[in-house]
Amino acid sequence: MDMIQIGIIGVSGHAKEHLRAIAYCEEQKLCRLAAAVIKPDADYKEYADGFRAKGVRVYREYAEMFTAERGTIDLIAIPTGIAFHEEHSVAALESGFNVLCEKPVAGTVAEAVHMKTAAEQTGKMLAIGYQYISSPMVQRVKQYTVNGTLGRMLSARTMAFGARDAIYYTRNAWAGKLSHLGKTIYDSPIQNAFAHFLMNMLYVASAVPGEGARVASVLMENYHAKDIESADTQSLLVTTSEQIPLCFLATHACEHHESVTEYHYEHGRIVWTPARTDVYTRNGNEEKLVDTLDNGNIPIQTLVFIDALNAIRNSCKPACTISTAMQQTIAIEHGFASSGGVKAIDKKYTSQSHRLKRPEGLSDTDAARYNTVINDIVPAMKNAFAADETFSDAQLPWAVPGKVISI
Structure with missing residues (x-):
């Protein structure tokens, strides 16, 4: 398949680890960061300007990105807080994207079951970023x-x-x-x-x-x-x-x-x-x-992305389902x-x-x-x-x- 296109929700906090991992994978020609959701906050203007200079499309809301990028993005990275894992993952899966969600799965079993059901019903990959599992x-x-x-x-x-x-x-x-x-x-x-x-x-x-x-x-x-x-x-x-x-x-x-x-x-x-x-x-x-x-020598956070990309490319299960x-x-x-x-x-x-x-x-x-x-x-x-x-x-x-x- 062609180079895998990635979209990410957020750029602060743990998202910085995701961005470093994606950058490594880009250097290895494994993927390309195609789109990012950045809150309309002046603190993130530098990120937005930097992304646009690299041809990365910037959105203010994840729903906007999902609508605009349907059919062009292969994987959504979700490095958001625990309270948002279910909402973001289910929305991404139901919009037709594969998902790599940060650990833990969610705050409750009911939320985790909802995420699992969405993955099964859509046939899309839902990998969870327990990084040592891929190590x-x-x-x-x-x-x-x-x-x-x-x-x-x-x-x-x-x-x-x-x-x-x-x-x-x-x-x-x-x-x-x-x-x-x-x-x-x-x-x-x-x-x-x-x-x-x-x-x-x-x-x-x-x-x-x-x-x-x-x-x-x-x-x-x-x-x-x-x-x-x-x-x-x-x-x-x-x-x-x-x-x-x-x-x-x-x-x-x-x-x-x-x-x-x-x-x-x-x-x-x-x-x-x-x-x-x-x-x-x-x-x-x-x-x-x-x-x-x-x-x-490869950082374990990067190994999670490599594993998810391989799972998409080879139509197989990720290391941590x-x-x-x-x-x-x-x-x-x-x-x-x-x-x-x-x-x-x-x-x-x-x-x-x-x-x-x-x-x-x-x-x-x-x-x-x-x-x-x-x-x-x-x-x-x-x-x-x-x-x-x-x-x-x-x-x-x-x-x-x-x-x-x-x-």
């Missing part, structure tokens, strides 16, 4: 499950620390919110910044090529130490339909950055991090490192029900830090209160991770157990 490392780890090289997968667990100060929660109108513009979004670590890692576990846990595991039950704990509506600290235990437990501990209420997933098999384990993956075989109590994996990705949505929606909402962590268990970047003009006194962290959260989480425990299992003084919800 060489996760694809290789998936093959260990599919091929049974290490035996049957027994469990997986993830620990993710990602320091976020108050600036993070002012970057847009919905950060740290449970809802936005009347729509449920559950913005939180495992729904947003760390959603990739849950999706990785669900994807790898299925022994079916190209498919992810199905969620059978959920047990979740949601807390906030920061002055936000939603959670900044979470534990999640998902049991798949194949009875494989997937445990996840995550927090933004820290001064630490670290992410690791362990996949446990009958005859070995795989330790995944964003930068490197180590594969171990096990004989009795002895482990042997047998393989080390990396993602190569709506059917696979919506399992994360199922886990999150039922997870917040499992925890009975979000529990506030008493201030006696938290401290204030100013080690992260702060806005200009903020006084030293205010800066000292700018980042709220949970006391001793790093060693506490690492101990719980090693023991496959939730926060309440680990008997942390601020933790309250959730209830198991079967799907």
